[in-house]
Amino acid sequence: MKRIVYREWLLQPQRYWGLLAILAAVIAVGGLSALYMEHHGHWVTGMTNSVVWGVPHVFAVFLIISASGALNVASIGTVFDKKVYKPLGRLSGLLAVALLIGGLLVLVLDLGRPDRLLVAMTTYNFSSIFAWNIFLYSGFAAIVIGYLWTMAERKGNALQKPVGTFAFLWRLALTTGTGSIFGFLVGREAYDTAILAPLFVVMSFAYGLAIYMLVLFYAFDADGRPIGPAMLKRLKNLLALFIAAILYFTLIYHLTKLYGAKNDDIETFFLISGGLYTGLFWVGWILIGGLLPLGIIYHPELSQRRDWIAAACGMVIVGGLAAMYVIIVGSQAYPQEMFPGYSVIQFGAPGDIGGQVAPYSPSFPELLLGFGGVGIALLITAIGVRVLQFLPESLADRDVDPHASARSTA
Amino acid sequence: MSFLSDVYAGLFYFAAFVLVAGLANKIIQYARTPAPLKIPTTPAPTTKLGVTLRMTREVVFFESLFRGSKWTWIFGWMFHFGLFLVTLRHLRYFLDPVPLLIEMIQPFGIYGGMAMVVGLAGLWARRFLVDRVRYITALSDHLILALLISIGVSGLLMRFVVHTDIMRVKQFFQGLYVGQVQILPADPLLLLHLLLVALLMIIFPYSKLLHAPGLFFSPSRNQVDNPREQRHIAPWAKRLEQD
Amino acid sequence: AVLGVGSAAYAEGVGDFVLPSSKAASLENCVEPTEYMRRNHFELIRHQRDETVYGGIRGDSHGLSGCVSCHVGYDDTGAPIEIDAEGQFCRSCHAYASVEMNCFDCHATVPRGEAWNHEVAAAHAHLTGSAPIGPTAAER
């Protein structure tokens, strides 16, 4: 069999260090924001007792599910034996770990007591999905590192398939688990449905792949490695499939909600009257995150252009953040219904929110913390591809799949 | 009780003397020995600043070792970084008042202690498992690892299982500064810990632990790559020219 | 007012950190032998903490509120001084040994509104900030 040759990322030192410096600056700002919020307490953020999870969770959840989605590419290669995806596997694993770490870090820094991280890692409540998620996350990191090892070390090659399959299953569990964090919140109208889990799975596929493709394009362009048109086409079609799946599950989600008749209020809220949240849903989640990229990918001309495909990936990511915002923040802002048939005319002291939409405006530090998490993920990736052999030397069609290119030229 | 304190006081005066004198002697010897030729391993930095950065990367990240052997790097780095944190944490016994920075690092020192022991265990395992490393290992290599692991384990035991009287430990060492012998708690673990530490201090200047200062004097790492721009010549080589 | 600060920081013998103005000063021993307390007091409080929080056991002197009530120092006017203040009992040691202790992020540093028990409450009625004692349901 033909070997796939991997090489460290050979970006010019100045450019490379410049990139690291930028990422480091983003991370530093994120870190300072976290410190600021931690020092003063959460009152300096937009979060309240009504909206308890804000923008940091939007970023964290986005990064975590993207992490699991990023591994998809490797899974396709090993689990489903699609040889052409094999060269993409290592970067996929690295990106998965990096995104996961970025997301978890944001999550941890948004805790009320991050100093008790050790408590979180040593005392578990096994009835909590969240606790299972901690396992799922750390297990994920460990398994992917093992998986990477089987890909990189020839002694481990034989194990690649079983480990890869295990990682694949684990990853499904992880996204399902993340989705279930919300799915099992019976007290919140928007969440209480099992459809959230599969929705999160397809979202993870799309977001992970979009990030993967952007990183791949950038890394390959920066040190002049080729990506063949067949490869590009394959990736972009995959992305289209996932986007379509998101749209489909979104539809199902709202249909189930509408079907459960007493939920029509929250449906009205999301789809019609929810102001910002309605806007984010239609413009962000559906249009920018779904229809536009689909349009680009199936456009006869634009779909041939790398920069347009990259733009489509960017849109999927923006749409994903919007979707997370609607799911996480929107659902908290919507009042919890405790007294059916009654209107709440007073709920504690005047500022205390009950029975009406809770206000939430993210503060700057929250946003910066979120970006810091993205920065961490990218920094890990950038260092990883530089010091270890993650990137194949070429994704030109003839190197990846000699038969395919023979066929096409024939 | 106070006899024990006296013995330990004497031991630590001796160990500190050996450590300082021995190291100073070695460092002076290294500094005095000329490096007649430019032998940086290239690609090497072409400026002093670049060399400082290269050296920093070597000291902080063990860059070359990373390129050479990933497993050794993981364990080695864990051990050294752990050791570094533990050392910072230990400064609380030796400084009064304790600087804020040290105070803030305190809690991490414990993780450092654990990392250190795990790292050492990994390094030791390698000495048995990898045939090439087994071949180059001398008895002393095993003993140094054993010594460090014992120090770590006795320390962790004190931290987690059999607590000792930290106040007295600190007072003992504060006393040594001014030549007073205070009471040292006669807890067996503490005595063991301290005995091994004194041993470590004594062998430091006479063993491979010299790698710590050695790295800074390694010509293949600390030289600037500018032989064409600047003439580099050792005094003894200069003398050849006068003939 | 802050008595014994100087000696506290450099105390040599066992029990020398105890503040002369505290209740402990007049007693022979801590809740356990003092040698033991020096080495293991935090294990004790931690153990007691779980007993109290999960088991509801509050009738034991090993709790943090117990420590505070016995070891807190008083100024000339008889007002208690925060136990983690500079030179006070907990701080004098912990600063010297540079051991971080975040208990007092949450816990009161002077006896103030002790657990609801009218005996305890009555005993501290004279202290500023104590919870007002009302008649209990039983008494009414």
Next chain:
Amino acid sequence: MNHENESMNQGRRDFLGAAAGVSAAAVAPGVFLHTPVANAAARTDPVTDLHRWGLLVDTSKCADGCTACVDACDSENGLNLQSKPHGQDELKWENQRAVWIRKVKLQDNLTGHVTNLPLMCQHCEHPPCVDVCPTGASFKRADGIVMVDRHTCIGCRYCMMACPYKARSFIHEQVDHKLTRAPRGKGCVESCNLCAHRLDSGDISTACAEACSAEGHQALIFGDLKDPMGPLRQALAKTPSRQIRQDLGLNTGVRYAGI
């Protein structure tokens, strides 16, 4: 809104069933003989499941404009010692400060009838907050009190997401003043603990119920759901009551009459 009424009736029937279950448990051998007495000393042995503490709120007795229970809880548990951080917006602060019990005023959509009631942690038998807590800091004591072990709470706020009653508060700011009996600090979540320190110190009362009685309203009755002779079970037997969001099947320890 027909089906709403239906579900209320359904609720009532459910409750009767549940109450029957409670009494059945209480009649179990040995249990019946034990009646709690107010011993003046603090407890020295761990709490057991021989009791399950609860409250009955008779909304018909809860007075418009009265906040005695809220005030009592505030001073009992040191909540009145919280102070608005310098520079924080007043309304936002109200939404950020810890509140263990709040006064809620409702208006019937059909009749326009106004109902008052205090809302606090409902001390669910199957508490979602406990289910979700990753560290197990949210827990249910053997005697049915749901509370937070703030030594292991990491401030993730998942329990707040899970609680259907908005019963929990996050401490958003540094707390400078605190009571010995009610420690409190930045970054943890807390909620009504049925005045556990009172119970553990030998008294059977909560500050809120006591205050309500003191005001002469008697809208709050505290007691042991497992003691058929106790005041709570007696009152429950007399008045039909239901649980808020009974549909969730959490079997709350706090019951409401009159809604």
Next chain:
Amino acid sequence: MAKADFQVPVLKQYPEIPEIEPGVMAHSSPFKSKPQFQADLGFPGELVDDWQTKAIDKMGDLLGRYRSLRVYLDSCVKCGSCTDKCHYYLGTHDPKNMPVGRQDLLRKVYRRHFTIAGRLFPKLVGAEDLTEEVLGDWYSYFHQCSQCRRCSVFCPYGIDTAEISMAAREIMDHIGVGQKYCNEIIAKVYKIGNNLGLPGPALVDTLEGLEEDVFDDTGVEVKYPVDKEGADILLVTPSADFFAEPHVDGLIGYGKVFHEAGVSWTLSSHASEAANFGMFIGSYENMRRVALRIREAAIKLKVKRIVFGECGHAWRVAYSFLNTLAGPWDFLDPRYPVPQHICEFTYALIQEGKLNLDKSRNDDMVLTYHDSCNVARASRMGDRPGGQFDIPRAIIRATCNNFYDMDEETIRDRTFCCGGGGGLLTDDLMEIRVKGAQPRVEALNNVMQEKGVTHMAAICAICKSQFTKVLPYYGMDLDQIVSVHQLVSNALVLTGEETDDEDEVADEAA
């Protein structure tokens, strides 16, 4: 395939780290130097009496003179990072060919005599006396090190086994145990001016032959001058360039490049050798003596610049040591670095667009590039670190259409030595040369299989000679190795050159 009386290593698709086989290479040692050549270099003719004491004294002397030796002997922690890095270990499996194993041969004696621990507890720290057996090991194994410095890249302290080998060889020379190949060659340089013992008139003859060949080929009169006083540039090149294949094609290339650049240049018969074997035997004095010949030639010919031809070890001595050994060079043109590499020279011309290169003329080859060890790890080209990797590659890319790199772990500063450097390029060491070449040949084989590579370019005379000799053992062709300037020579369209197809060239140039 060449015949071997030893087992030629098998080439694998993926590199493998072998298990140790102690002592398998103990028999391999080079012929000893004859007393007469020892004397020429200032060493005793044969093993002296009380050689132990003398050796220890010499070691003490070197410890006082070389910080590298002192620090390296103290610092090794036996981490093992270097153990699988030496091509001789990979090819022979002998643990004494692991860099640290090699160092330890010297280190154990150092510990015994120069450290307290070794004096008091020799067993504990693995210290040993200098016995005859140890000396035997020294002679064998310090002549199985090509001083390629690959080990120093991966050692956390940069411990460079080359320095240790040099010191050991110096000590051995001082007790009368010298190596024939190196010492004879140095003696030849002293007598005749170059390693091959090619006298001045023969040199002139050869170069005239070249001029004719080039004229026949291209119709352009390219000159290859010797001892031309007043020329701008003194070219110092390894003597193999004068006749060995493929070296000589490189030399033809240099001449064409100079010709196109329009500069005046010359060779010198006094300094007709770039390589400096003084380095191999670790003798500062001899290295200096050899280097001074270049200074003398430069002064005599009144040149303004010095340019070195393609040779690895030579370029190390030139780039890193020439200023130290034979400087200062203040009488030369200060606008140019002293010395310059021919690649730097050619690269600058390419950058300025002064060379008309027709890449298609090299279309019969698919190339890869071998970073010669001493160029890669002990020198630089251009003004940026790493120029020694980029500049030759840039030249190849400018002259060829088909170029692929070998595996990343085997190129740039991680390159594998050809197996013949450091004074081992002698037939009496054929076994170690063939086995030591295995890692490099393995990587070459992989690109041949996968990318269809046909030729490997190099810029070192030793590499070129070594590969032409060794590749046949592995079933490859000896002419698969080419000079970088051979490629330049092929592609360069000289001004006024008659080409078969003028139009085509015009197209290409446009």
